[in-house]
Every structure is written in C-alpha cells, then in structure tokens.
Amino acid sequence: MRRPLSPGLADDMLEQWAPALVFLAMCFAAPISMLIGAAVLRVRARTVTPARLDSYECGEEVDGSAWIRFHPRYYIVALVFVLFDVEAAFLFPWAVSLEGAGWIALVDMFVFLGILLLGWAYAVKKEAIKWQ
Amino acid sequence: MTPEMVWVGLQPLSADLVLTAGLLSVLTADVLMPPGAKRVLGWGALATLITAFVALIVLEPTGWSFGRSYHGDAFATFVKAVFYIGGALAVLAGLESSESRWPRRQGEYHLLILASTLGMSLLAGAKDVITLVVAFELMGVPLYVLAAWSRDDRRGTEGALKLLLSGGVSTAAILYGLGTLSGLASSTQLELMANHATMMPTPFAAIAAAIALAGVGFKLGVVPFHFWVPDTYEGSPSPAVVFLAVGPKIAGLVALVQVLLAGDDGLRLASWAPLVALATLSMLAGNLLALNQSNAKRLLAFSGVAHVGLMLLALAMGTQDAIASLLFYTVAYLFTNAGVFLVVHALGGDGSIASFDGLARRNAGLGMMMLVFLLSLGGIPFAVGFWAKLYLFLVAWGEGLGWFVVLAALVSVLGLFYYLRIARAMFMNPPADPTPVKVDTSTAIAIAVCVFGVVGVGLYPGPLVAAAEVAARAIVP
Numbered sequence: 379m380r381r382p383l384s385p386g387l388a389d390d391m392l393e394q395w396a397p398a399l400v401f402l403a404m405c406f407a408a409p410i411s412m413l414i415g416a417a418v419l420r421v422r423a424r425t426v427t428p429a430r431l432d433s434y435e436c437g438e439e440v441d442g443s444a445w446i447r448f449h450p451r452y453y454i455v456a457l458v459f460v461l462f463d464v465e466a467a468f469l470f471p472w473a474v475s476l477e478g479a480g481w482i483a484l485v486d487m488f489v490f491l492g493i494l495l496l497g498w499a500y501a502v503k504k505e506a507i508k509w510q
Numbered sequence: 511m512t513p514e515m516v517w518v519g520l521q522p523l524s525a526d527l528v529l530t531a532g533l534l535s536v537l538t539a540d541v542l543m544p545p546g547a548k549r550v551l552g553w554g555a556l557a558t559l560i561t562a563f564v565a566l567i568v569l570e571p572t573g574w575s576f577g578r579s580y581h582g583d584a585f586a587t588f589v590k591a592v593f594y595i596g597g598a599l600a601v602l603a604g605l606e607s608s609e610s611r612w613p614r615r616q617g618e619y620h621l622l623i624l625a626s627t628l629g630m631s632l633l634a635g636a637k638d639v640i641t642l643v644v645a646f647e648l649m650g651v652p653l654y655v656l657a658a659w660s661r662d663d664r665r666g667t668e669g670a671l672k673l674l675l676s677g678g679v680s681t682a683a684i685l686y687g688l689g690t691l692s693g694l695a696s697s698t699q700l701e702l703m704a705n706h707a708t709m710m711p712t713p714f715a716a717i718a719a720a721i722a723l724a725g726v727g728f729k730l731g732v733v734p735f736h737f738w739v740p741d742t743y744e745g746s747p748s749p750a751v752v753f754l755a756v757g758p759k760i761a762g763l764v765a766l767v768q769v770l771l772a773g774d775d776g777l778r779l780a781s782w783a784p785l786v787a788l789a790t791l792s793m794l795a796g797n798l799l800a801l802n803q804s805n806a807k808r809l810l811a812f813s814g815v816a817h818v819g820l821m822l823l824a825l826a827m828g829t830q831d832a833i834a835s836l837l838f839y840t841v842a843y844l845f846t847n848a849g850v851f852l853v854v855h856a857l858g859g860d861g862s863i864a865s866f867d868g869l870a871r872r873n874a875g876l877g878m879m880m881l882v883f884l885l886s887l888g889g890i891p892f893a894v895g896f897w898a899k900l901y902l903f904l905v906a907w908g909e910g911l912g913w914f915v916v917l918a919a920l921v922s923v924l925g926l927f928y929y930l931r932i933a934r935a936m937f938m939n940p941p942a943d944p945t946p947v948k949v950d951t952s953t954a955i956a957i958a959v960c961v962f963g964v965v966g967v968g969l970y971p972g973p974l975v976a977a978a979e980v981a982a983r984a985i986v987p
Contacts (some may be wrong), residue, residue: 482516494532496537496538497536497537500541503541
C-alpha cells in the first residue's frame with residue numbers, strides 16, 4: 379500500500395503540486411494586471427453614486443452595519459450543532475462500509491451515538507439551547 | 511469476533527474504560543441531582559480515579575488495541591499512574607472550595623478534570639497519529655474551560671484567552687506538522703512515520719517536524735513559547751492550577767516521547783540540537799524570569815518552565831537511562847508542584863509573596879509543608895527533587911553533556927534564592943493578618959499525600975528508580 383520510496387520524494391511532490399502553483403500565480407496575476415492596466419489606461423468612473431460606495435454582497439441590499447453585537451446564545455447553539463455535524467461525518471462512511479464490517483461495527487456506532495446522545499441530553503437539561 | 515476477542519482488544523484500555531464510565535456517570539448525575547447535593551459528584555470523581563488506578567495496578571494492561579493504534583505497556587502504566595494521582599489531587603483540592611465558591615458549577619469542575627485526565631491517559635499509549643491528536647485535544651479542551659472559570663475577573667479572562675489562542679494555534683501547528691509527516695510516509699502509524707522520516711530526511715520533513723515541535727512547545731510552555739504560562743496560572747482558580755501545572759506538562763512530554771521515540775532506532779537524534787536548545791533556553795530563562803516575581807503563582811509558573819526544560823533535556827538524549835530519569839523526574843514534579851500549588855490554594859488570597867508573610871505563625875504545619883516542597887523544588891538532598899535532578903545530571907554527564915550539567919547546577923543555586931524568598935516570608939516576616947489559616951480536610955489530605963510522596967520517595971528512591979527503568983525499557987528497547 380505504501381508508495382515506493384524514492385530519493386526525490388520532495389521533487390515528486392513539487393511536480394504534483396505544479397498546477398496548484400500555476401493557479402496561485404494566476405490568482406495573483408489577474409488582479410494585479412487589472413490594477414496596473416487601469417492605472418496605465420487611466421480608466422476611471424466619472425460619477426460617484428451612493429450605490430457605488432456600498433458594500434457588495436451577492437446583490438443583497440445592505441441593511442444596517444455589520445459591526446453589531448451578536449447574541450452569545452448563537453455560540454452555544456452552534457456548539458450543539460457541531461455535535462450533530464460531527465456525528466453525520468462519522469455516520470456516512472460507517473453506513474456505506476457497514477456490510478463488510480460486521481456486528482462489532484454496529485455495536486461500536488451505537489456506543490458512540492449513545493455517548494453523543496448523553497451529551498445532547500446534558501445540553502438540553504442544562505438549558506443550553508433554551509432561548510432566554 | 512467472539513466476546514473473548516473483544517475483551518483481549520479492550521484489556522489494554524481497561525483503566526481508561528473505568529475512567530470513561532465514571533466520567534459518563536458523573537455527567538449524568540450532574541443533571542439529575544438537585545442543586546444542593548452535588549458534593550457527591552466530587553466523591554464520585556475521586557472514586558473513579560482511585561478505581562482506575564487500582565485497575566491499572568491489578569490488571570497491568572498490556573498489548574495492542576484497535577489494530578495498531580494503541581499499545582498498553584509498562585511505560586503507559588507508569589505515566590497513567592502519575593496522571594491519575596494528579597487528577598485525584600486536583601479533585602481533592604476542589605471538593606470544598608467548589609462547594610463554597612461555585613456551588614452550581616461544582617459538577618462541571620470535576621467533570622472537566624476527569625475528561626482531561628482521560629485524554630492524558632489515552633495519550634499514554636497512543637501509537638497512531640490520529641489517536642494521539644484526539645487524545646491530546648481531549649486533554650486540552652477542558653483546560654480552556656477550567657482556566658476561564660473566573661468569568662468576571664479581568665485577569666482570569668485574560669489568562670484564559672491567552673491559553674485558548676496559543677492552544678488553538680499550537681494545535682493547528684501540531685496537526686499541520688504531523689499531518690505532513692504522515693502524508694510523506696503514507697501512514698498514520700507513528701512508528702512508520704518516524705522510520706520514514708529518519709530514512710528519508712528531506713528538508714520538507716524537517717520543516718514539518720520543526721512546526722510540530724513548536725506546537726508541542728507551546729503546550730509545554732517552553733521558552734520561547736512560554737508567555738501564556740504565568741498569566742494563565744495567575745488568573746485561573748487555584749484548585750484548577752494544581753491540575754494545570756502538572757498533568758498537561760507531563761502529558762506534553764509523553765506526546766513527544768510517543769512521536770520522537772517511535773521509530774526502529776528511537777529518534778537516532780541523540781541530543782537532537784533543536785530539543786537541546788529548547789531545553790537549555792527554558793532552563794535558563796525560566797530561572798532568570800522567576801527571580802524578580804512578586805506573585806508566588808507567577809514565580810512557580812516560571813520555575814515550572816525551568817523544570818520542564820530539564821525534563822526536555824532528558825527526552826532529547828533519548829536513551830533508555832535518559833527516559834528512566836525523565837519518568838523519575840515526572841513523579842518528583844507531580845508531588846512537588848502539585849504540593850506547592852495546593853499550599854497556595856489552601857492559603858487563599860491573591861498568591862502574592864506578601865500573602866505568605868508569617869505563615870509559620872498562622873499555621874505552622876502548612877508552613878513546614880511548604881518548606882518541604884520548596885526544598886524539593888530547589889533540589890535539596892533527601893527530598894525527591896534532589897534525586898530527580900541527580901539522576902538526570904548523572905545521565906547527562908554520561909552522555910557528554912557536561913556543559914549542560916554545570917550550567918544547570920549553577921542556575922539551581924539561583925533557584926534556591928527565589929524559592930527561599932517565599933520561605934523567608936513565611937518564617938521571618940511578621941504576619942499582616944495574624945488569624946490562623948484554616949485548611950479544609952480534603953485539601954489537607956491532598957497536601958499530606960504530596961508530602962508523603964516528596965519525603966517518602968526522597969528517603970527511599972530505590973523502588974521508583976526500578977519502576978522507571980522497567981517503564982523506560984518498554985519505550986526504548
């Protein structure tokens with residue numbers, strides 16, 4: 379299973395990652411060339427409208443400032459969400475490979491789910507997800 | 511797979527399973543119990559740790575678990591015993607004060623100690639990079655919460671934030687470094703990773719190893735990654751510092767042992783330069799920075815940095831004798847450092863050196879015990895700290911690191927100076943407040959255990975040396 383060891387492993391890696399490097403270079407080149415091009419050709423908008431100064435977010439109209447205080451409750455809800463998110467990340471590969479893994483995998487997963495359920499019950503009982 | 515096979519697979523983890531069961535029971539009981547009766551949870555946590563300790567000694571968990579990701583051996587048993595004692599001391603320290611100071615959160619306190627101890631315990635036998643990292647985080651995440659215990663205190667939140675940020679960054683660094691090494695070796699087994707890195711020492715692997723080492727360095731608080739240590743100790747509740755100052759440091763060293771000594775020819779980087787440099791820097795800077803502190807918690811934090819430096823040197827040498835001396839040192843560090851922080855906790859107050867004024871007159875027993883711990887920290891004969899240093903220095907001398915021994919011995923004299931500053935405050939200065947200091951029973955028991963460890967092993971170190979040698983043989987063949 380292990381890759382054959384070759385003295386030039388670092389070189390191999392460099393070769394494999396060459397497309398990523400080219401992509402990175404293009405990412406830098408595109409905006410820089412645009413800025414230089416705009417400066418050389420003196421491209422500039424002549425009118426300044428309020429809409430132009432607005433922040434752009436996928437075409438959504440801006441509603442108030444982004445510098446507001448978020449309720450810390452969101453953080454606890456997010457934490458409890460992570461519980462289930464991680465659970466799902468483990469459940470999918472488990473469900474796919476269950477057939478070959480046998481009953482012990484079934485028991486393992488239920489032990490895991492049981493511990494997570496206990497954590498969830500703890501959160502509920504401590505009123506972590508109750509909006510106060 | 512038969513039930514017998516399942517048991518054989520789980521036997522190396524038997525003590526950890528006890529700990530897990532106890533942890534889940536305390537967690538369930540915490541939400542079911544009425545607010546007034548939560549003191550029982552502390553006793554439950556203590557009983558869990560004692561049961562796990564007994565299971566460890568009686569069952570002697572050995573062998574592989576979960577494929578080749580976990581291995582129980584004499585080394586794992588030795589450090590687990592250290593972790594369980596450290597956890598039990600912190601639980602004892604928190605029993606009374608959690609009831610009187612944070613009655614609603616006392617279940618959480620014991621729960622976090624148990625969870626963190628479980629992480630360390632799993633770390634002790636982790637032979638797979640994923641097991642190692644998960645165990646390391648299970649140890650680390652509860653510490654963030656413990657450090658942030660005093661939510662309304664400015665220093666408390668500052669110390670906790672420093673721990674959280676440096677902890678988060680260092681976890682990322684460890685993951686990046688070890689992940690790269692794992693990718694280069696095409697394996698998640700630490701043994702194969704180490705073999706690959708020693709056989710094919712590419713610059714890429716060296717950079718990855720250095721990044722991972724820096725990450726662990728942050729967790730250990732070695733110079734130059736030490737800045738969070740004094741602030742976090744100062745801001746954390748004192749029973750939590752008893753835990754914070756001991757277990758996680760030893761666990762960090764254990765993680766390094768698992769990674770660096772995993773390969774066939776055990777690091778083969780005998781006296782590996784980066785580790786020796788970190789060790790020397792920590793030993794020097796820790797002692798120098800401790801000189802001018804006015805707060806005992808900060809002073810002891812810097813002294814802890816210096817002690818970790820010494821232990822790091824033992825690890826850097828990487829021979830069987832060196833690892834045995836490291837293991838012996840961890841026991842000395844456990845009893846001595848838990849002891850001093852227990853006294854700081856028992857004394858209450860802000861931990862300033864002035865608050866020790868006249869302690870000998872306010873509570874003679876407590877003053878004497880603090881003196882014993884301070885002498886052990888300074889390495890005075892017939893305290894365990896002396897043997898720990900002597901053992902380490904002898905091994906280092908034999909390995910040709912004479913310059914380090916001379917330097918460390920000189921700096922130790924400096925150490926005596928600042929340890930005795932606290933002693934002078936206790937015995938020479940008049941007390942600002944002459945009322946006797948009352949120590950609650952469970953804290954007193956914990957301090958007595960530490961004194962017993964410091965003096966007992968100090969007078970009779972033979973059996974512990976033998977045990978350390980057996981444990982070292984399991985990790986360095």
